[in-house]
Amino acid sequence: MLRGMRYTERLQGRIEATGSRLCVGIDPRPGDGGIEAVPDFLRRLVDETWEKAAAFKPNIAYFEAMGLRGIEMLGELMTAMPKEVPVILDAKRSDIGETQQYYAQGYFDHWGVDAVTLNPFLGYDSIEPFLGWEGKGVYLLAVTSNPGSADFQRQELADGRSVFELVAALGERSRSEGRATDVGYVVGLTQAADVLAKIPEAPLLVPGLGAQGGDLASLAAAKRMAPDVINVSRGISYAGDARSFAQRAQDWADKIAEAYA
């Protein structure tokens, strides 16, 4: 990382350098080869896609599911990552501030990830331990891509705002306090249509393209300028067609670029 650069500046630089807003999701599912075939899968996925990737997003769940060897593999993956490509660890962490300090230290300091997803349900003091890290970013879950986002996140309050706008207010607070860490939001593409206009300028991590059937039309209509990245996991790793990882990544990157043109 260049000294003094904020996370979103670095991400914007990567988007401009590649012309791509594709975030390559890394969610390994051991197949017939078992767990020991996973490192080779990870190596091929990264080698074939990094030049087209604005970011990588390993989801920690898939590594934890492989036990201690899986955590070791995530460590090896972090060591092997091309330094040009920001890594967003999808961990969706949430706890009291005292404990969150240790997650922040682990992910930012020891593992060296550039950004992490957080669940904001415990409120501002729970995200604060992540906010003092120069060059780092957090993405707060605002409107997730699953149908259950209607249960809380999209509920309307008495003053007409939606709950996800309270999440956006946490990021605004962090900005107004001049915190070192950049705050963005997770907005599922499957739920994005009415949401984007209410979070116009913040950087978004947008999952839901590919296997979940999200439609890029809502992003195209929003004419967004922020350094958003759009995640595709299964649509690259497990599309079940004859294309290589590289071809699939290029195809998604092109479609996303068209939506942002």
Ligand SMILES: O=c1ccn([C@@H]2O[C@H](COP(=O)(O)O)[C@@H](O)[C@H]2O)c(=O)[nH]1
């Ligand atoms: O709202 C959310 C938040 C996170 N995810 C994660 O993104 C990927 C999506 O995988 P696909 O295979 O491209 O569907 C996965 O890691 C999810 O846990 C999400 O889908 N929605």
